[in-house]
Amino acid sequence: MEGRLELVIGGRAQGKSAYVKKKYPNAVCLDEKDLTEDGRLPVGDQTQDIILWDHFHLCVRNWQQAGMTMDEMQDRIEAICRACRHLVIISDEVGNGIVPLQKGDRVYRDLVGNLLIGIASKAERVDRIICQIPQQIK
Structure with missing residues (x-):
């Protein structure tokens, strides 16, 4: 992966997006609604911009529903990371809390967890947000 990579995680409605948008007010923000028909984020050549990829977990859900494998998802993530100067x-x-009853939901939870492990291992910085308060964990 080229460029700078950061990961911000936390529970639902804990202020992750607000924290990051405050930290990087001029950043370009993309999320699962910005996915192209083939499941790509329209990052193009973003060498001058900071890109905020919000709702990563929902992108994974969309990719799963489109039938992508974990390897294909990893390739997609790496391509997006390579296209960005700072992502x-x-x-x-x-992955916290109650184990889902439906097998597809368990597979989704595991996909997100495993993909985040890979991202965290390559990220320069990882923050966990609780009540919009950051805790740097890497």
Whole structure:
């Protein structure tokens, strides 16, 4: 991966997006609604911009529903990271709490968790947000 990569995680409605948007007020913000028909984020050549990739976990859900494998998802993530000078990925933590009853939901939870492990291992910085308060964990 080229450029700078950060990961911001936390529970639903904990202020992740607000925290990151305050930290990077001039950043370009993209999320799952910005996915192209083939499941790509329209980042193009964003060498001058800070890109906030919000709702990463929902992108994974869309990719799963489109039938993508984990390897294909990893390739897609790496391509997006390579296209950005500075990328901040924002995701809900979906692996805490009650284990989902439906197999597809369990697979989704595991996909998000495993993809986030890979992203965190390559990220320069990882923050966990609780009540819009950051806790740097890497």
